[in-house]
Amino acid sequence: MRISIKVRSAFAIILIVIFTAFLLGWSQVNRAETQNKLLMQEFGRSTLDSLAFVCKEPLLNEDTTFLKSLVGQVAQNNEVLVYMLITDRTGKIIVHNDLTKCNQQFILPPPREILDFSSEIFFQDFKLGTLHMGMSLKIIHAELNRMKKSIILLTSIITFVGIILASILGFFISKPISKLVDGTKQIGKGNFSYRVPVIRNDEIGDLSKSFNSMVDNIERDQMIKDAFGRYIPPEIAKQILENPSKTWMKGEKRIVSVFFADIRDFTKLSQQEQPENVTRLLNDFFTEATQIITDHKGLVDKFMGDAIMSVFSIPFQDEYHADHAVEAAISLQRKLESFNLKRRNDNIVQIEIGVGIASGEVIAGNLGSSQRMEYTVIGEIVNLASRLTKYAKGKEILISQATYNLLKRRLPKYKSKTIDLKGIKEPVEVYNIDYSAE
Incomplete structure (x- = not known):
């Protein structure tokens, strides 16, 4: 199947535009995801360290009322925080922002959904328990999905604009080549007066100049051949010119x-x-x-x-x-x-x-x-x-x-x-x- 240069060049440009837009968008999403996780980890670690220090004395005194109040206050109106809890040395939940889960064994949630932060609480060398804080990744995922949709929309717009620009550029590239093709057809028909217009100052313009120069030489040779052929048979003139x-x-x-x-x-x-x-x-x-x-x-x-x-x-x-x-x-x-x-x-x-x-x-x-x-x-x-x-x-x-x-x-x-x-x-x-x- 014959595909014109105009179509092929336009298709190549569109592919490059789409690939570039997709690559940039994907890179932006990955960078945003990494940055958000780092920020969340930094926030979670600093918050957890502060709370662990506050919880040390109440945990030593087994003041669960204070601990429940503290956990409840931290978890209140916090969309990112999924849970905050304190376990004893065996992993049994002492305090949880969801009171129904107290006295249960703590099981670490899947890391793809929740980012868990933990800090062990010691009094001197004696381990009192562990403070856990789970932060939801849904917000990050939602933000990333929003970014992906924006990137898809932007890529679509870029692709549409790219198609238009590629078509214009393809036409700009293929038009002088089409002129050269027309020129070769005209020369093939014996129209040695045909010349390709030179309107560009680039490689295609140089090609057009070379084509015209070639036609000048062909026309001159043909004029000599025609003049020679007036005096001898054409087949003899052809052999003389060739040899x-x-x-x-x-x-x-x-x-x-x-x-x-x-x-x-x-x-x-x-x-x-x-x-x-x-x-x-x-x-x-x-x-x-x-x-x-x-x-x-x-x-x-x-x-x-x-x-x-x-x-x-x-x-x-x-x-x-x-x-x-x-x-x-x-x-x-x-x-x-x-x-x-x-x-x-x-x-x-x-x-x-x-x-x-x-x-x-x-x-x-x-x-x-x-x-x-x-x-x-x-x-x-x-x-x-x-x-x-x-x-x-x-x-x-x-x-x-x-x-x-x-x-x-x-x-x-x-x-x-x-x-x-x-x-x-x-x-x-x-x-x-x-x-x-x-």
């Missing part, structure tokens, strides 16, 4: 497919259109291109003006990287057809792109300065893919011989030819993909 020290982050040689897509006649278009229209066009195009590339397990490397560069098979090995690159190019060209159709219906300028893909060995890793790093690839293949893109006409997809050789799936129709590219010494065998054939 930042992997070899592929430091630099390694890899066989990859490099993909470039470039908008044709963009310079002319940017001169004819308003800047905000050009910016909106590029963002719309890059959004579509990025989604298609990441859907095909590609990594968006960078945006370069009106061009986008992506790489397949980094940071994780993909044996179908050539197929995925070609399929991404075909999907992008087809997507551009619907993209342009919508713009045509809205009487907005349309665009065409050329795509170039080359496959081979590159160096992949983090490049840059201590202030800014970029995960990218370098090598001749990057230059070849860029040159193929420049050579490709609008709506064309050109792939290199190496890319063609790495394909594991059936290609649509294509045309092959040998071309000369700027910056490339030898003629290059290229394949023009006819994606309209599917």
